[in-house]
Amino acid sequence: MSLAQRGRLSEEELQQLWQRYWKQRTDADRQRLILHYLWLVRYVLHSLQLPETTLVSEEDLEHTGILGLNEAIERFDPTRGTKFETYAVTRIRGAILDELRKLDWLSRTARRKFHAYQKAADELSQETGAEASAEQIRKRLGVSPELYRSYLRAVEAAHAATTLSTPSLPVEEGEEDATDPLEEVPDPNAVEPLDRLAREELLAHIMRYLEQLPERKRLVIVLYYYEGLTFREIGELLQLTESRVCQIHAQVLEELRRHLRAHDLT
Known part of the structure; x- marks a missing residue:
């Protein structure tokens, strides 16, 4: 079982974790949330379709994306009516693009x-x-x-x-699916x-x-x-x-x- 699979929670467990995190703000709960949502980081990386010639490694960009995910968890406000996945993807994508700009990736x-x-x-x-x-x-x-x-x-x-566009979001795989979501590349033509x-x-x-x-x-x-x-x-x-x-x-x-x-x- 992969690290990502071990971190996946049921819907009930996830809601309980969020409620506890909003009340206590512990590092342990934040790390569990990061582990659960790691699939979003890999998804954003694939959706950006980075060129093979970029000097920074995908591993480095994944680390940057995790930092963006961490920021999204810390700053997410459920009262604003935005789904967490929507909010997190924009934060992750922004963190990765900012890093690429710093590294002079543009032509x-x-x-x-x-x-x-x-x-x-x-x-x-x-x-x-x-x-x-x-x-x-x-x-x-x-x-x-x-x-x-x-x-x-x-x-x-x-x-x-x-x-005016933003990466579309994939649907999380069910628990019965043994496929590692971090290895999944969502079908760009699918509308979930x-x-x-x-x-x-x-x-x-x-x-x-x-x-x-x-x-x-x-x-x-x-x-x-x-x-x-x-x-x-x-x-x-x-x-x-x-x-x-x-x-x-x-x-x-x-x-x-x-x-x-x-x-x-x-």
Whole structure:
């Protein structure tokens, strides 16, 4: 029997453990909770689909994920109406991504293009006192229209951490199943009850946020994520520059990230 299997508790045992932990906050109970929920750490690691070229080992990232799980257990507040699994996955994922950023995992080329784009846009804005157009930025960068698109893709990639999606959650295996859940890779196409719960909870917060946005901001998000239009196509529809659409997109995602963080969903 694996360590993970030995740590799994029945639903009744788990509820009793949580109740005792909330009252007494002992290290022993916290460790038992960590052991029970270890399967979430491995799940998040697989859902992130890390590249083989990353310099940090999976074992190191698993340790980082356990630290995120520990923080989730310590900070979880059941009165806020969020399921623990939903809350824990966002904490674990955030801890792992933070560690990867510290280790310089992101593409140096994409990051260099992003900073060059931002610098050019800022300089032009300061010089002219107005928002720089896509063509002005391209000329300041001194690149061809084709290469300029790679700069725009780098800008989009720089905001990938604020994507509107979050890893779906697998359903825990029953006690009669002898398979070690830490060795399981959930079927990404399966829609299980816990998957639906996590998605519905996140979607509800996102939809409420989108409904209160000004029309232009809401259209940028809807057209980009739901209609699949590019920034250039959105700009043509809304009579905005491509760079302005990119800026609105980044601004909305940053505001949304703060909104979700306030509800323990990011």
